[in-house]
Amino acid sequence: MSAIYLLILGSMVLLGATAVLGLFWAARNGQFRDMKRGARVIFDEEEPVGMPTDVVFKKREPRRRKAAAHP
Amino acid sequence: MSAIAEPPSSIHAPVPDSAVGQIASRAMIDASTRLPVLLFFGAALFWLLAGSLFGFVASWKLHSPLFLADWSWLTFGRIRSAHLNAMAYGWASQAAIGVGIWLMARLCRAPLKSAPVLMIATGLWNLGVAIGISGILAGDSQSIEWLEFPAYATPLLFLAYGLIAIWAVIMFASRQVGHVYVSQWYLLAAFFWFPWLYGTANILIQGIGVNGVALGAVNWWFGHNVLGLWFTPIGLAAAYYFIPKVIGRPVHSYYLSALGFWSLALFYSWNGMHHLIGGPFPVWLVTASIVASIMMTIPVVTTAINHHMTMRGHFHMLGLSPTLRFVVFGAMSYTVVSLQGVSMAFRSWNKLTHFTHYTVAHAHLGLYAFFTMIMFGSMYYIVPRLTQCEWRSPRLIKLHFWLSAYGIIAMFGVLSIAGLAQGAWLNDPQIEFIKTVQVTIPYLMARSLSGVALTGAHFIFAIHFGLMLLRLGRTGPEPTYFENKRHDGGAVEGGQ
Numbered sequence: 001m002s003a004i005y006l007l008i009l010g011s012m013v014l015l016g017a018t019a020v021l022g023l024f025w026a027a028r029n030g031q032f033r034d035m036k037r038g039a040r041v042i043f044d045e046e047e048p049v050g051m052p053t054d055v056v057f058k059k060r061e062p063r064r065r066k067a068a069a070h071p
Numbered sequence: 072m073s074a075i076a077e078p079p080s081s082i083h084a085p086v087p088d089s090a091v092g093q094i095a096s097r098a099m100i101d102a103s104t105r106l107p108v109l110l111f112f113g114a115a116l117f118w119l120l121a122g123s124l125f126g127f128v129a130s131w132k133l134h135s136p137l138f139l140a141d142w143s144w145l146t147f148g149r150i151r152s153a154h155l156n157a158m159a160y161g162w163a164s165q166a167a168i169g170v171g172i173w174l175m176a177r178l179c180r181a182p183l184k185s186a187p188v189l190m191i192a193t194g195l196w197n198l199g200v201a202i203g204i205s206g207i208l209a210g211d212s213q214s215i216e217w218l219e220f221p222a223y224a225t226p227l228l229f230l231a232y233g234l235i236a237i238w239a240v241i242m243f244a245s246r247q248v249g250h251v252y253v254s255q256w257y258l259l260a261a262f263f264w265f266p267w268l269y270g271t272a273n274i275l276i277q278g279i280g281v282n283g284v285a286l287g288a289v290n291w292w293f294g295h296n297v298l299g300l301w302f303t304p305i306g307l308a309a310a311y312y313f314i315p316k317v318i319g320r321p322v323h324s325y326y327l328s329a330l331g332f333w334s335l336a337l338f339y340s341w342n343g344m345h346h347l348i349g350g351p352f353p354v355w356l357v358t359a360s361i362v363a364s365i366m367m368t369i370p371v372v373t374t375a376i377n378h379h380m381t382m383r384g385h386f387h388m389l390g391l392s393p394t395l396r397f398v399v400f401g402a403m404s405y406t407v408v409s410l411q412g413v414s415m416a417f418r419s420w421n422k423l424t425h426f427t428h429y430t431v432a433h434a435h436l437g438l439y440a441f442f443t444m445i446m447f448g449s450m451y452y453i454v455p456r457l458t459q460c461e462w463r464s465p466r467l468i469k470l471h472f473w474l475s476a477y478g479i480i481a482m483f484g485v486l487s488i489a490g491l492a493q494g495a496w497l498n499d500p501q502i503e504f505i506k507t508v509q510v511t512i513p514y515l516m517a518r519s520l521s522g523v524a525l526t527g528a529h530f531i532f533a534i535h536f537g538l539m540l541l542r543l544g545r546t547g548p549e550p551t552y553f554e555n556k557r558h559d560g561g562a563v564e565g566g567q
Contacts, residue, residue, distance in 0.1 A: 004285050011271050012340045019336035039325035041250050051319045054392040057465050
């Protein structure tokens with residue numbers, strides 16, 4: 001039975017505790033200060049917002065059909 | 072960094088010097104991850120194929136027990152565990168590590184550090200998986216679900232993963248951007264928690280040698296948390312990166328994404344004991360896990376709303392981007408599988424579904440329809456950026472997608488129905504046990520066929536990937552994004 005308590009203490013509680021520590025660090029580090037900018041860090045001048053980056057299936061049937069509809 | 076500091080002359084919009092000069096260009100960062108990431112992907116695909124074949128043999132035996140019955144190492148008890156471990160540790164974990172490395176470098180905005188550490192980790196990891204699976208086939212399985220690898224294989228895996236975790240810390244410390252993007256939180260959590268879970272479970276089981284009730288607790292605490300704290304965070308990290316990145320639109324609500332991550336991080340580790348509902352086990356622990364399971368609706372619903380709202384108005388992009396197709400399919404499956412998981416934690420529903428094929432359907436929905444599909448999507452995005460050429464055939468990608476999508480939907484459907492029929496009859500003492508087995512046979516045959524579709528999809532993808540490694544991908548002036556960049560004289564050149 002003692003192994004269960006070891007597990008609960010060592011893992012269920014401590015694992016959650018690491019998350020609490022991380023949360024404190026993030027708050028003190030100002031990670032939650034400017035959420036709007038945070039969401040945009042994956043974009044920049046090279047690949048700005050509004051630019052799709054994976055257009056592999058272009059030039060396929062839908063386009064040709066469109067061209068046929070409006071000659 | 073200096074090599075790419077000069078903006079290319081032919082680019083349309085001039086890039087401010089400050090932006091390019093300060094941080095390494097995206098193409099250069101991608102190129103720095105090439106060797107380790109491709110190694111992990113290649114090894115992952117090898118195990119995906121091996122695992123598919125193991126799965127096929129196991130599945131076929133369920134309705135035709137005489138199939139390959141003369142070899143002890145192909146008996147159901149061994150081949151089924153070999154399938155699970157090849158998929159979980161060979162395929163899914165290595166795909167996750169590869170995608171994790173690439174995302175980590177991109178989100179840190181820094182070229183990959185300590186690549187040799189990662190190469191050693193690849194070698195150790197694959198040695199561990201190979202020894203472990205050989206051990207299982209030879210009859211050395213530990214008979215503990217998700218931890219079947221014999222004791223002589225697990226230290227290798229732990230060592231390999233320890234190296235990766237240390238690498239993640241080094242990489243995070245060298246980051247060039249102050250803000251930690253939501254995907255990076257998920258990655259850090261996964262890289263940190265997996266060795267913890269794996270180490271704790273193996274020390275308790277092999278070191279201390281727990282047994283009885285405690286063994287069940289350790290087993291399912293690990294078995295459930297490895298899904299929620301290792302595969303799920305990597306899958307969500309990829310979804311939170313690729314959906315906005317592919318459609319070119321920031322996440323709908325960054326607040327919701329933070330709420331989703333932190334609620335997962337704080338509560339998930341209490342899950343697991345709900346696998347032991349009805350077992351000889353302290354009821355309060357099971358109840359605590361049921362409560363934690365229900366709490367999981369918070370991260371799941373926030374993530375689902377967020378991804379849906381991000382995609383709104385951009386669903387036509389699903390017709391253009393293979394990455395988006397796979398990742399959105401995976402993200403939608405995440406919502407379904409998680410809410411289904413919550414329902415299965417209720418005692419009343421669990422009474423019907425426990426010990427039936429319904430659970431098997433649920434497991435495949437999670438690890439395949441959610442996780443594996445997101446990994447496929449991520450690989451479709453990452454590999455061309457590492458090999459510097461396009462996927463050879465968009466048609467093969469479509470074939471892969473539809474075989475995988477229809478295959479997994481069919482597998483989930485037939486196994487769920489089989490499970491419910493089986494469960495209903497198992498709960499009826501008037502019905503002979505053999506009938507509860509016989510009722511599932513037609514469904515199990517259908518499941519084998521769906522498995523053939525999935526295996527076909529995997530071989531198609533592996534061949535396509537092989538062509539990319541041999542640089543036999545397209546380089547013609549096709550109107551894909553990647554080609555446009557090359558012809559613009561854009562950042563792609565910096566990678567070579």
